[in-house]
Amino acid sequence: MPELIKLSKSCIGKEEKFAVARVLDAGYLGMGQEVMFFEKELEAFFSNNVHVACVNTGTSALHLALQACDIGAGDEVVIPSITYIASFQATSATGAKPIACDIDPKTGCLSLKALRNKITKNTKAIMYVHYASGVGERDSIFAFAKEFNLRVIEDAAHSFGGRYKGKRIGEDADIACFSFDGIKNITCGEGGGVVSSDQKLIDKIRDLRLLGVQKDTEKRYSGQRSWDFDVEEQGWRYHMSNINAAIGREQLKKFDDFSDKRRSLAKLYVEQLKGLPIKTLDLNFDEIVPHIFPILITDQKREFLKEFLYQHDVETGIHYKPNHLLTKYKGIDCPNAEIFGECLLSLPLHVELKAEDVVRVTSLIKKYLEKA
Numbered sequence: 001m002p003e004l005i006k007l008s009k010s011c012i013g014k015e016e017k018f019a020v021a022r023v024l025d026a027g028y029l030g031m032g033q034e035v036m037f038f039e040k041e042l043e044a045f046f047s048n049n050v051h052v053a054c055v056n057t058g059t060s061a062l063h064l065a066l067q068a069c070d071i072g073a074g075d076e077v078v079i080p081s082i083t084y085i086a087s088f089q090a091t092s093a094t095g096a097k098p099i100a101c102d103i104d105p106k107t108g109c110l111s112l113k114a115l116r117n118k119i120t121k122n123t124k125a126i127m128y129v130h131y132a133s134g135v136g137e138r139d140s141i142f143a144f145a146k147e148f149n150l151r152v153i154e155d156a157a158h159s160f161g162g163r164y165k166g167k168r169i170g171e172d173a174d175i176a177c178f179s180f181d182g183i184k185n186i187t188c189g190e191g192g193g194v195v196s197s198d199q200k201l202i203d204k205i206r207d208l209r210l211l212g213v214q215k216d217t218e219k220r221y222s223g224q225r226s227w228d229f230d231v232e233e234q235g236w237r238y239h240m241s242n243i244n245a246a247i248g249r250e251q252l253k254k255f256d257d258f259s260d261k262r263r264s265l266a267k268l269y270v271e272q273l274k275g276l277p278i279k280t281l282d283l284n285f286d287e288i289v290p291h292i293f294p295i296l297i298t299d300q301k302r303e304f305l306k307e308f309l310y311q312h313d314v315e316t317g318i319h320y321k322p323n324h325l326l327t328k329y330k331g332i333d334c335p336n337a338e339i340f341g342e343c344l345l346s347l348p349l350h351v352e353l354k355a356e357d358v359v360r361v362t363s364l365i366k367k368y369l370e371k372a
């Protein structure tokens with residue numbers, strides 16, 4: 001029996017286990033110096049052009065980024081319908097209304113043309129999702145946001161470590177949010193980060209992640225905590241723990257190896273799938289670091305192919321069902337997103353996947369297409 005090829009997987013070694021043991025032995029498990037070091041190391045990773053605040057998930061990074069931009073009840077945030085539900089839920093958690101917008105089917109990212117029709121007097125921000133680690137029409141969307149005086153919060157959960165025009169994603173952002181959950185480009189177990197060159201905004205997020213307690217971060221980084229403090233705003237218990245930061249620090253050291261591996265597997269998929277009646281996305285694998293590998297298969301074949309692969313021990317996924325089709329976020333049609341959502345199938349991609357696995361998956365796809 002061939003071994004199951006998993007869709008995604010955490011890649012953890014003895015270094016992460018030792019790092020966690022070190023934190024457990026030190027006996028300070030909550031937010032302290034490990035988080036401070038991880039933030040500093042991340043800032044260096046982004047060439048020290050930005051400040052970083054680490055939190056407990058990518059979802060809370062988005063929530064706090066929006067809140068720190070004073071986005072709340074009565075405001076609208078435009079979001080591509082093809083994204084993880086986290087982008088929508090983080091927005092509605094602020095009291096603002098997420099407005100689902102159509103996508104560019106070549107990239108799965110927000111369509112500028114569709115965005116133009118979604119702007120109202122209440123629009124405050126665009127949540128720009130780096131679908132499958134891609135950048136889509138980022139430049140045009142940023143120019144549009146500037147023209148209409150809108151904030152851009154980049155949901156870069158998929159694209160940690162990738163580059164665009166030579167700069168790391170996040171380096172020249174208004175605000176970029178990353179996820180370090182178990183299967184992302186690097187993991188903390190669970191975790192997230194907000195990246196911005198705006199020091200005031202990051203300081204505000206540092207207070208908001210600790211229930212709004214002012215300047216508690218500095219205290220915790222020196223092994224103390226605040227007893228006499230003030231709170232001016234609703235905050236949340238969203239900070240990162242030393243345990244999670246210790247895992248993230250070890251993963252960051254392995255990032256170059258991880259990214260080489262992800263890129264070469266994605267390139268191999270593209271090569272192996274050439275000439276088949278299957279679409280892949282328009283992505284530059286020399287710059288981006290792919291988190292997922294979606295393909296598009298038409299004529300209602302997706303479900304059959306998914307089942308065929310599963311019967312042959314290959315796990316696949318669907319990233320994502322369009323959010324405007326969910327009861328909570330029902331809205332105006334996004335026709336491209338609907339077709340895209342019906343054709344999507346994510347093939348296995350993770351650091352422990354082997355080239356032979358990619359060949360096995362693509363051979364099975366070829367076999368299926370010959371039969372179908």
Ligand SMILES: Cc1ncc(COP(=O)(O)O)c(C=O)c1O
Pocket residue numbers: 057058059060083084086087129155157158178179180181191192
């Ligand atoms: C596009 C997108 N946004 C946000 C998130 C939320 O990140 P987290 O799972 O760390 O909360 C994810 C996680 O998968 C994601 O894929």
